[in-house]
Amino acid sequence: MKFEFQNPTHLVFGAGTLSKLGEVVSSYGKKALLVTGSGSVKRNGTFERAISSLKAAGVSVAECSGVEPNPRLSTVERGAAIARKEGCDVVVALGGGSAMDAAKVMAAALFYDGELWNMMAGQENRKLPSQALPVVTVPTLAATGSEMNSGAVITNEKTAIKSFVTAKCLYPKTAIVDPELTASVPPDQTAYGICDLITHVTESYFNGVDGTPLQDRFAEGVILTAMEWGPRAVADGNDIEARSQVQWASVAALNGWVQVGTASPFPVHMIEHTLSAHHDIPHGAGLAVVNPAWMRFASRIRPERFATFASRIFGIPMQNPEDARAAAEGIDRFEAFLRSIGCPTRLSETGIGEKLLERYATDTLLVARDSEGRLPGRPPMSKEDIADVLRSAL
Ligand code: NZQ
Ligand code: ZN
Numbered sequence: 001m002k003f004e005f006q007n008p009t010h011l012v013f014g015a016g017t018l019s020k021l022g023e024v025v026s027s028y029g030k031k032a033l034l035v036t037g038s039g040s041v042k043r044n045g046t047f048e049r050a051i052s053s054l055k056a057a058g059v060s061v062a063e064c065s066g067v068e069p070n071p072r073l074s075t076v077e078r079g080a081a082i083a084r085k086e087g088c089d090v091v092v093a094l095g096g097g098s099a100m101d102a103a104k105v106m107a108a109a110l111f112y113d114g115e116l117w118n119m120m121a122g123q124e125n126r127k128l129p130s131q132a133l134p135v136v137t138v139p140t141l142a143a144t145g146s147e148m149n150s151g152a153v154i155t156n157e158k159t160a161i162k163s164f165v166t167a168k169c170l171y172p173k174t175a176i177v178d179p180e181l182t183a184s185v186p187p188d189q190t191a192y193g194i195c196d197l198i199t200h201v202t203e204s205y206f207n208g209v210d211g212t213p214l215q216d217r218f219a220e221g222v223i224l225t226a227m228e229w230g231p232r233a234v235a236d237g238n239d240i241e242a243r244s245q246v247q248w249a250s251v252a253a254l255n256g257w258v259q260v261g262t263a264s265p266f267p268v269h270m271i272e273h274t275l276s277a278h279h280d281i282p283h284g285a286g287l288a289v290v291n292p293a294w295m296r297f298a299s300r301i302r303p304e305r306f307a308t309f310a311s312r313i314f315g316i317p318m319q320n321p322e323d324a325r326a327a328a329e330g331i332d333r334f335e336a337f338l339r340s341i342g343c344p345t346r347l348s349e350t351g352i353g354e355k356l357l358e359r360y361a362t363d364t365l366l367v368a369r370d371s372e373g374r375l376p377g378r379p380p381m382s383k384e385d386i387a388d389v390l391r392s393a394l
Pocket of ligand 2 (some may be wrong): 196199200
């Protein structure tokens with residue numbers, strides 16, 4: 001293990017912390033671009049509370065509402081144009097991962113020369129952004145961890161490619177994480193968020209380098225916590241204790257701490273992004289289909305890793321360290337958990353058929369590929385491997 005680590009985002013966590021929004025934002029600017037999704041924050045009153053807190057602190061607001069799930073490049077451009085026209089000096093994201101991701105790229109767009117899409121992974125002449133307006137994130141859904149990381153995932157609707165950017169300047173200055181704001185998230189989106197946060201740590205658990213025992217335990221802690229509290233949050237959205245534990249798990253799952261030193265690629269994410277790019281399915285629902293199918297594929301090559309997972313997460317006894325039967329049972333149990341909270345686990349449940357399997361594989365490799373043209377991971381995947389994994393999930 002050899003690494004450097006810095007996550008500069010100031011985290012304000014806890015029920016009721018939305019009231020601090022104005023005070024926090026006023027330390028970064030006087031005019032905020034307020035970025036929101038398709039309307040949930042207006043329906044549940046969060047928007048009004050945010051506006052009053054901002055106004056009370058002397059911050060005026062320009063609005064960019066209507067960021068769709070799986071946010072589009074044109075939406076980012078629209079928001080950046082509003083920020084430019086209105087002279088915004090700070091960006092506030094109030095919503096799920098989609099609003100937060102779009103907000104981050106809008107903040108960087110103001111300083112970016114050339115086509116915005118050039119900052120995304122997979123571009124030949126890729127140029128990362130180096131400057132952005134200060135961003136304050138207020139997640140209303142526990143899932144992506146975008147509130148406290150430097151990543152953003154955007155879809156180019158012209159090509160149906162979904163890609164990502166990570167850059168230092170995209171770290172939010174402050175994340176105000178108020179679990180009460182997630183009380184109105186419906187059971188299905190709650191479950192998809194739980195699947196997403198678990199998948200953030202299974203990626204590094206299964207694809208990271210060997211010899212990271214502390215990171216393994218962090219990942220197992222996130223998974224066990226999500227499996228303990230997640231079903232309670234799904235069953236009763238107003239259970240604020242469950243909402244809090246799930247949301248803290250989602251922040252911890254992808255603020256970099258669990259992945260530090262693992263040098264892990266995210267193959268399951270890369271494959272899912274292609275599905276949500278083509279079919280606009282919720283990211284976490286796509287992961288619930290792809291992750292178990294990918295696990296079955298990867299466990300054939302590294303049964304010992306999956307047997308350890310089975311033993312530590314589900315208490316399944318191992319007959320030997322490479323116990324393929326234990327490995328398989330662990331994956332079955334994991335898939336059954338996802339199903340029990342309401343996630344789909346077959347492509348057909350998301351309305352996706354076999355017609356475009358090769359295309360999904362090709363598109364995935366356009367975003368992430370090694371020097372031999374394979375999708376990075378353990379093991380690296382050829383185009384055929386990706387299509388086979390998806391076929392096995394039909
Ligand atoms: O748009 P609104 O009306 O707000 O409704 C949303 C949307 O329909 C709704 N919702 C959010 N908060 C709510 C609520 N409904 C009721 N009450 C609330 N409090 O939930 C739906 C999904 O929202 P979205 O923001 O799309 O979900 P999520 O947070 O799962 O974000 C998904 C996006 O993030 C990307 C995904 O690829 C996808 O585009 N990701 C970003 C990452 C990052 N930046 O680090 C990492 C992830 O792996 C992921 O790829
Ligand atoms: Zn994810």
